[in-house]
Amino acid sequence: MTDAAPHLPVLLDEVVQALGPIEGGVFIDGTFGAGGYTRALLAAGASMVLGIDRDPTAVARGKVLEAEAGGRFRIAHGAFSELDRHAEEAGLTHVDGVVLDIGVSSMQIDEAERGFSFRYDGPLDMRMSLDGPSAADVINTLDGRDIARILAVYGEERQAGRIAKAIVAARASAPITRTKELVAIIERVLGAKRFGEAHPATRSFQAIRIHVNHELDELGEALEAAERLLPAGGRLVVVTFHSLEDRIVKRFIQERSRTVAQGSRHLPEATLPPATFSLIHKGGVEPTEAECQRNPRARSAKLRAAARTAAAARPIDPRALGIPAFQPTTRGA
Structure with a gap:
């Protein structure tokens, strides 16, 4: 398309900072796309980045980078909801951080x-x-x-x-x-x-x-997979672009980082399982006005980040995260 905007990774500096330190680390870019986050991580000194994408055209772009990266990058074709499986198949025994950029890419929109x-x-x-x-x-x-x-x-x-x-x-x-x-x-x-x-x-x-x-279900499963995969100190960074996605990520990070239950004068405080994450940012990080001027698609973006604790991973409750349960009732008119 002649009027297509160039692909610009959103909140790039903020993502790299939230994942840091980068030098010598191993990272998963669960939504490779055009590879903006991956290239930034490699430039910052990551020893290995595993990119994942279910779009065959993105994987083809990843193969080009894979050939250029001197063994520091691999691309996997599949869903980010299975990022722990992809890590195992790539032979990664330790991962320092996971970044997810949720939703459709600008390149997909422009095609x-x-x-x-x-x-x-x-x-x-x-x-x-x-x-x-x-x-x-x-x-x-x-x-x-x-x-x-x-x-x-x-x-x-x-x-x-x-x-x-x-x-x-x-x-x-x-x-x-x-x-x-x-x-x-x-x-x-x-x-x-x-x-x-x-x-x-x-x-x-x-x-x-x-x-x-199935984007919201995939997101919930990806958060659960990241919790299973990341060791203590590992970073989870998620960029969302609309309220449904952000609400799920926010609830997940809040619930997983909570150490004191919210009680009331009628009910005693409940005993909570150990927190599996600690907050890196108290709230969501939004792009600067300067970035929004350069890239209008960044306006709705929000970044949330957390660091893994040593507590054991546990299953998610999709409904508690706000993931709708949808099963078609009938077919036809």
């Missing part, structure tokens, strides 16, 4: 043929891994009530019911296969984009993408 963006016309795909059911499969086969729930839960779209009803009506005439077809349906319900406001399709596209790629 019209991937179907992630409402700005370009392309196949309604949205699959990060290029396999499994596509976005077109979702909106052409799921019951309207399920589509409405996807839009409401994953996109926090207030007009989810109306949009779902319009999708079901439109697909009765012909399958919806292109991004611009879906955009037109949404605009008929919500109106066209107004100056200074987000595009009316923003929330719906986000919701469908999250559902297609």
